Amino acid sequence: MAKLENFILGRWITGDGEGQPLFNAVTGEQIATASTKGIDFKDILRYARTTGNPALRKMSFHERGLMLKNLALYLRNHLDKFYQISYQTGATKADSWVDIEGGIGNLFSYASLRRKFPDESYCLDGEHHVLGKANTFMGHHLLVPKEGVAVHINAFNFPVWGMLEKIAVNLLAGMPAVVKPATVTSFLTEAVVREIIASGILPDGALQLVCGSAGDMLQHVTEQDVVTFTGSASTGLMLKSTPSILSQNVPFTMEADSLNCIVLGNDVTPDMPEWDIFLKEVRKEITTKCGQKCTAIRRIFVPADKIEDVQIALGKYLSQTTIGNPLNEKVRMGSLAGESQRAEVRAQVQKLLASSQLIYGSLDSVQVIDADAQKGAFMSPLLLLNEHPFQSKEVHEIEAFGPVSTLMPYDHLEDAIQLAKMGKGSLVSSIVTADKKIAKSYVLGAGMYHGRILVLNGDCAKESTGHGSPLPLLVHGGPGRAGGGEEMGGIRGVKHYMQRVAIQGSPDMITAISNIYQPGAKGNTGGIHPFKKYFDELQIGDQLLTEKRLITAEDIDQFADLSGDHFYAHLRDTDFSGTMFERQVAHGYLIMSLAAGLFVSSYDKNPVLLNYGIDELRFTKPVYPGSEIQVRFTCKEKTRQEKKEPTDIDKGIVKWLVEIMDETGEITGVATILTMVERKS
Known part of the structure; x- marks a missing residue:
């Protein structure tokens, strides 16, 4: 009788003893046994922390995301094998599709989320906070990968999806996993893990598999680990009450069966x-x-x-x-x-x-x-x-x-x-x-x-994924009886495997730590225009202070005629009593357009391929005729883009902080613009 193997410490091994018999759910015939007897679970967790974790932590979100994409593409080449084994769990082709291809779909979904993160192994979380009047002291939140291991104890009903939907999240976050599937259908999980390991795509220690009892594994978890459980509420409560989990405040996410x-x-x-x-x-x-x-x-x-x-x-x-x-x-x-x-x-x-x-x-x-x-x-x-x-x-x-x-x-x-x-x-x-x-x-x-x-x-029935289909970008979990936890949820899920730390310091220090320019930090001025630099040459903080531009009533009139925006505040003959304005005011989009004229390097061809868009555009102070505007233009963040085709131009996305100031030095408008910039190499 075949005995399932456990993939631990970088190799496949069988547990001692006869093991638990596993059966074909359709015919009732025994097909395998599974055992973890004789396995040292403390060593398994230590191996994940010391081998898998450092390897994943060194990778950026983008590298981890591409790793998930490559893994998903690889697994799709072995679908026939997975389906044939899945039938033995009692699942139909449609059932197996949800389990197998739905699980692989989770890998694709989280791979695509890499674009929501910086090209770093860590990321900022939320907005910055100015903590001093002179803007020399500020605060932010930083997310860094934990130094532990994700322990996933899964249910029998989805032996593939249950594993892949969880490891997609922890791997993108930079944390390795130990997967313990429910023993009764673990023969399908083992088959998928065999292909994952054979692909060589994941670094050593990133994924381990135990088929059989979880033994004393939870007794060896630490404060840097995360435990997830899918199954009955009673079993979940028992596991959640493990002394080591309680004493070290180990995050425990439970997704329990519920009366939906x-x-x-x-x-x-x-x-x-x-x-x-x-x-x-x-x-x-x-x-x-x-x-x-x-x-x-x-x-x-x-x-x-x-x-x-x-x-x-x-x-x-x-x-x-x-x-x-x-x-x-x-x-x-x-x-x-x-x-x-x-x-x-x-x-x-x-x-x-x-x-x-x-x-x-x-x-x-x-x-x-x-x-x-x-x-x-x-x-x-x-x-x-x-x-x-x-x-x-x-x-x-x-x-x-x-x-x-x-x-x-x-x-x-x-x-x-x-x-x-x-x-x-x-x-x-x-x-x-x-x-x-x-x-x-x-x-x-x-x-x-x-x-x-x-x-x-x-209206939505044709496209609806249905009552019973959790989606990667939405949280899966529920309050009370359902376990009180959350899984997946897009970016929200990734944060479960990272430590949020509040950081305080000067804008220069927070910029250096985060590698994202913070308002108020010193810029790198001088030298050639930032638009003349290739993606690889640009440094965070590269800054341009433009010439000044006088705003006239004629400018406002002409922009109103050109754009068709004749809002009353932009007209000279408006009675401004009872309004928020003193007199004719410039269109916000006029000011942004004129700002572009100040910071864009005109006429000469340069590495900037195109304008990719504008984020977070705000108009903070009225600009009247007679005012002068000037722009402080700073390289805020850089993100490489992988080529979709070999013939594609090698490029990246650069975010620029645009601060528009008037003659008093006050900010009248602020935005983040994105440009696509060619790489030199």
Whole structure:
């Protein structure tokens, strides 16, 4: 019998002993064993901290992001292999697509986020704060990668996505990972990690895998580590209570299974497109992955006067679901991940039946295609009805982690909101409605109890990724029962693996530390015009103080005629009493345009390829005819760009701080402009 291997300390090894048997969820045949017996978990964590962490910390965000992109491209070359193994977990082709290609998609998403970060291994966070009147003392926040390791303890339902969605974030942040997948489906995780290691794309120590028990691993975590857990709330609470986690305040992010719900708005009738949208969404969430999703719909709230119609319609929709061997192209729902999961679901359903009734499906029998219903972990979709949801605590407390959901009535939207809250926190809720007021009332009324809320109607249904699909750029997690943590979330997720440190000092010091020019810092003046320098030659702080330019009433009149902007404040004959202005005032965009005329190096061709845009443009003081403007133009930040094609011009993006001053020296306007600048090499 094959034994899964663990990838630790830079090599593949097997654990001691016979190990835990692993089974094909469709046929019931044993396919492997897994063991971590004899492994020194303290050494595993030490190796990650001393080998993987320094290697990743030396890389910039852009280098880490390109690493993720290359890894995603590499894994896509092995999809057929992953799909064949995934079928053994009971997943259909559609289920496997979410797990495998959805996971790889997370790598692509986080790879693209590199552009949101500087070309450094660290970054500033938020805005700067001036802490002194003379602007010689300021404060900022800096994010630096932690010196520890991310320990990911994952659930059995998504053996690929569960790993890749987490490591994409910690690797971009500059932290290595140890992944401990749920043992029952770890054979698929192992197959993917084998290809990751074979690619040679990640530095040594960046990723380690343990297949089997986590042993005493959490007893060896330190204050620089991060632990994430996906699974049951009870197991999560036990792990979170590990003495070392409590004593050293180790960040612990939990994403627990929750009693997610969907609400049919009381405005929706059977003749509306939202009616079918609702039914299809419920069916999909009951049957996808055989209901084994932490985001699956467990509670269905429907207006009381439509409960019978919904019950009949859902029964028809569910009856169209073909169940059996996921290798058969006719099958739409496979099996649970194993016999132990099937026994657990049945036990939980029995508890729910204390206050609910079964209105569709069977606990004991199921018709399957091209499979043996008893040898495989197959189960019928089950729809329950609870007619008194306010009096029944079980339906708001007990989750059957399979193709099971409970239908419940409500009278008013306020009741639906209250029922949604009775789950005491969930990962996601949906509401299907065409009424904007209903949508707003539900989101504001129930939002504090859910990590994500999907508002579905005919406008967005075609493009909607659905109730059960977490997205890389949005947070995945939820309050209360759902674990109280967050995963992914784009830039927000990266910050979970970095230390935020407040830094204080002079603008010159903060500029030197951050490598981003801070207002008030000394500039590098003299020499050639900054626009005549190649990207590689430019230094942060390179600065130009321009000539002055007199603003006349004729300038303002001509710009008004040219642009068509005849706002009253720009007209000479306006009665300015009761306005914010003394007399005719220059257009802000006129001042910005004239500023460009002052700082742009005209006529001669230079390394600046184009103007890329303007950020944070503000007009801070009126400019009247007779005023003189002058520009302080400073190189603020540089970011290299990789070539998309070999023939592309080698270039980077340069951000410039534009400070427009009047004759008194006061700032009248400020902006950050971006230019695309050619590289010399």
